[in-house]
Amino acid sequence: MSEKLQKVLARAGKGSRREMETFISAGRVTVNGKVAYLGDRVEGNEQIKIDGHSVSLQSKEDELCRVLMYNKPEGEMCTRKDPEGRPTVFDRLPKLESGRWIAVGRLDINTSGMLLFTTDGELANRLMHPSQKVEREYAVRVFGEVTEAMLQTLRAGVKLEDGPARFQKITYRGGEGRNHWFHVVLSEGRNREVRRLWESQDVQVSRLIRVRYGDMELKRQLPSGGWTELNLQDVNYYRKLVKLPLETQSKVKVDEKAMDNAKSRRIRRSVKKHQHRNQQATRRRRS
Structure with missing residues (x-):
């Protein structure tokens, strides 16, 4: 069954549906060598490219939905790369074998607190969309x-x-x-x-x-600049909230401890190391 092109690209982890609609409108997406247009539908066996780079498509069944909770500090940009070299919310996120992390909405540079990331573009789109009233x-x-x-x-x-x-x-x-x-x-x-x-x-x-x-609060022990991956129950809370099928698997182990003091200290040490590396890189750029 065919699906809207922007929905397929979002599921492949290339961005939210809104971002993909912008890419398509700008002529940056091709399907089987032809420039795509908003409203195009695909079956999933086409050769799709963004800016000339092939997109590895994933079926709904193959993709594992992952969600991170991030405690954004003031001073970080909600963009993948800042032209002025300022730190971004993506700098410390864990690397993915395929796809990419998609921010669920934005917080401006002077706003801190809870920011969600997911590998599922459809989940991101629904959590952001005003019609869902989250x-x-x-x-x-x-x-x-x-x-x-x-x-x-x-x-x-x-x-x-x-x-x-x-x-x-x-x-x-x-x-x-x-x-x-x-x-x-x-x-x-x-x-x-x-x-x-x-x-x-x-x-x-x-x-x-x-x-x-939604109903999920920022974890009190999650330090500023730290992230934690949500377990299956919490991922499915958000999926159910926006009427998406529930997941049956998670990267988080069932017996993995929730946020405790020891885990909070480990995250805090990791954040400090990252900040130290950033400061060194900034000094090198200025020298």
């Missing part, structure tokens, strides 16, 4: 006076330059002086949406941390 929760520190009228406005909705937006839930978490912490919930991931909503009320966001995606 909740994202953020811890936000704001600077400025916040009134109940402002909060009601943010719950009811304001008009941003790319359309109406609102917080589904706002919870006050304390603060001193003009600095206050709130937890806010959205079910879409537009560019800088949390910051822009607060800025619409003339309030400045001084810290922003994503703490939850």
Whole structure:
């Protein structure tokens, strides 16, 4: 049975469906030597290339869906390679024999916290798509006076330059002086949406941390800059959430311990080694 070309490419780990649609529209994809167009369908036995490089196709049955949870620090870019040489969220991820890690959405350079990666482009696409209404929760520190009228406005909705937006839930978490912490919930991931909503009320966001995606929270013992691979149960939570078939296998061993203090320390040491190598490389470039 034929499938949309962008869906097949996403499953092969070349990016999300949205990214693949962009590639196709730009004329970067060929099928059996001919430039592909949006709307093209394939059977899976064609010769498909991106920028002249052959794509190794995978059937739905052959691909093993893997998901990582990453604790993004501030200062990292959500891109595979930054032209200015800044660190990216992909720098420390484990190497794959085939395919590649796909980020589930983005966090801007000044935002930290929970970022998911997967090898399954269809899962990434559905988790990001507004139609699925997957909740994202953020811890936000704001600077400025916040009134109940402002909060009601943010719950009811304001008009941003790319359309109406609102917080589904706002919870006050304390603060001193003009600095206050709130937890806010959205079910879409537009560019800088949390910051822009607060800025619409003339309030400045001084810290922003994503703490939850769906019902799964950022693991407290996962250090900044560290990642952990989700087990079969957690992978299938996300697959079920967006109505995808459940997996029966996982790279994570059934008896492997969950995040504990020892594992957290190992990850923290690995992060420090990576940061040290990055600092040395930066000094070499500057010298």
